[in-house]
Amino acid sequence: MARERWGSERRLTAISRGKLSAPARRAVLDHQIQPGSAVLDYGCGRGEDVRALRQMGCDATGWDPFYRPEGRLESAPVVLLTYVLNVIEDRDERRRALQQAWELAHTVLIASARLTWERAKVNGETYGDGLLTQRRTFQHLYGASELRSYVEDVTGVRAVSASPGIIYAFKDDTARLGYLARRIVTDEEWLASDDMASALAALVDHMERRGRLSRLEEMPLPMAQRLGPMRPAELQRLVRESADPGKVVEGAKRTTLNTLLFLALELFNGRGPFSSLPLTVQLDIRAFFSSYKEASRRADRLLLKLRDDTYIRGAMNASSVGKLTPTALYVHRRAVERMPTVLRLYEHCAAIAAGRPEAWTVTKLCHQGRAVSWLDYPNFDTDPHPRLLTSYQVNLKTFDTSHRSYDGSDNRPLLHRKHEFLHPDDPDTGKYRRLTDAEVRAGLYANPHLIGTENGWEGELARCGRALRGHRLVRVHD
The missing domain is CATH 3.40.50.150 (Vaccinia Virus protein VP39)
Structure with a gap:
């Protein structure tokens, strides 16, 4: 009615x-x-x-x-x-x-x-x-x-x-593309510069991170004014002599990949003319590519790789970070930027399409289908086996989303082998690996189908006569 x-x-x-x-x-x-x-x-x-x-x-x-x-x-x-x-x-x-x-x-x-x-x-x-x-x-x-x-x-x-x-x-596209660029390159803050010496140190730091000399117009205004009296050739010579060549090479490689990632994401969200790009991106393209057309062509190929199941699985197998399962790659938030560029693009496309939640700990990239999940384990760093609080998934084929909360659940999913989600260089990796080795020796992973939830894990701890004290496994005596 x-x-x-x-x-x-x-x-x-x-x-x-x-x-x-x-x-x-x-x-x-x-x-x-x-x-x-x-x-x-x-x-x-x-x-x-x-x-x-x-x-x-x-x-x-x-x-x-x-x-x-x-x-x-x-x-x-x-x-x-x-x-x-x-x-x-x-x-x-x-x-x-x-x-x-x-x-x-x-x-x-x-x-x-x-x-x-x-x-x-x-x-x-x-x-x-x-x-x-x-x-x-x-x-x-x-x-x-x-x-x-x-x-x-x-x-x-x-x-x-x-x-x-x-x-x-x-x-306008300039503001939109500037926002997208900041999402990809998140550490582009300039060092503080109160005098000539600190301004030169900031330029050296920028060159080592970006892999190229900076231009006056991209510097913070007070720094540009402070360095203005110096002749450009002399300034460039001082920066080149002070920069670590190895860091400059690594910075150039990182910037090249970030630029390709940005241009591929730009195509996914709508590509604009070269003049609409942020100034720093324009300068990166001029420094590391023969032309905007060539950079765009390479970025387009990168975006097309997202459709190739074999390529995606190969990238996951080759990744130096993350836990690979038969269906997906799981990577901790601190290690996401160390993934291969095509996998970073995979995660960014989902975030642009339907939003990345503010609270998340681990991202899950499916290689069977195209879906990205962000999983929130609030106590990842303090709990040896953190419990899942929420999950949010985006299907990149349909753009459908799903959300699930485990708040109040009495049998939440939990994590094992925490070191596998991080990069080997992460300061916590060693501590987490030692715990995993101790749990393996104690027989706690003998029944993997049981330990994925709280109740099953507690049952296996009891069966093996073990308990956890922080990130240490101890015996329990009757």
């Missing part, structure tokens, strides 16, 4: 958090919101993000039809649309809200929504394309890829999933 049109109690969905919302926090961590940034929170509710961002030095304003109808509704470089799309029951009005928020944004729109895996938290009955709760509020829960597609459809630009349920839509 058709329901008559009604107005939901949207004001009741505005909650008090006492801290930044997840989308605002993600935007701060991603440098989309910085001190001094002008931010409009469109549909700000009780205005908690506005207050918190002002305390951080931002020029934040908010507007809400119920709580702040008198607020300034003016355009801003950054516009937040935080959990607004969920609560509008009328599809046309929902679309208009997204369109207006997009029109108000100069640089980036940050749109977020609750996702389908939260269905168990919403007590309501079906109404239209969502749920009507007992409080007469409305919730339309999105699939992660559905939200991204919806934002792209309304804005007409390629959007990026910053995290599950958080979408960035950029007004």
Whole structure:
């Protein structure tokens, strides 16, 4: 039976958090919101993000039809649309809200929504394309890829999933590509330079990490001004003489692979002209490739390799990091950047398509099919056999996502052989390997089908008369 049109109690969905919302926090961590940034929170509710961002030095304003109808509704470089799309029951009005928020944004729109895996938290009955709760509020829960597609459809630009349920839509390709570049090269901060000597040390460090001389225009402005009086030829000579040649070679190799990874990911998310690339990427291409065309051709081949099962399995077999099983490669967060470039691309494509969760410990790359999971083991470093808290998976063929929480479960999955997930150079690898060797000698891995969950593992410990004291295995005496 058709329901008559009604107005939901949207004001009741505005909650008090006492801290930044997840989308605002993600935007701060991603440098989309910085001190001094002008931010409009469109549909700000009780205005908690506005207050918190002002305390951080931002020029934040908010507007809400119920709580702040008198607020300034003016355009801003950054516009937040935080959990607004969920609560509008009328599809046309929902679309208009997204369109207006997009029109108000100069640089980036940050749109977020609750996702389908939260269905168990919403007590309501079906109404239209969502749920009507007992409080007469409305919730339309999105699939992660559905939200991204919806934002792209309304804005007409390629959007990026910053995290599950958080979408960035950029007004121009330069900002979008700059964001993608920062996701791939995460350690490009310059060393502090308070005088000429420290400025030269920062240039040497940059050359060793990047594999090439830096240009004046890519340096932080105070450093460029400090070094400005020096003749370029003399400055380059000093840097070359001071840099470690071995580190420069390794830096060049790393930068070449990172550039290919970036260009392949750029193609996956929509490639722009050379002039739209971040300046540092342009300089890397000029230093390590004959042309943008040649670099793009090599990156395209790399992206095509993702379709080749044999190549992917070969890359997993050749990887110096990770635990390889008959179906997937498992790699710890600290070792992900040490994977072969094609596997890093595999993980990045999934993250761009449907978002990488903020809390995760191990990534799982399937070589049977194309799916990436991020698994959260909060106590990986302290628990000799950490328990799984959540898993989030993205299917790269369909872009379907799934999420599972083991919070409250009395028989959670757990990990063994922790050293296998890390790089051999990791400082904890030796300690974890010694524990594994002791467990093997004690016979704890004799029944591998039993030890994958808490109950089975505890049973095997009891059978073998062993207990764990931190990362030491000890005998238990009756």
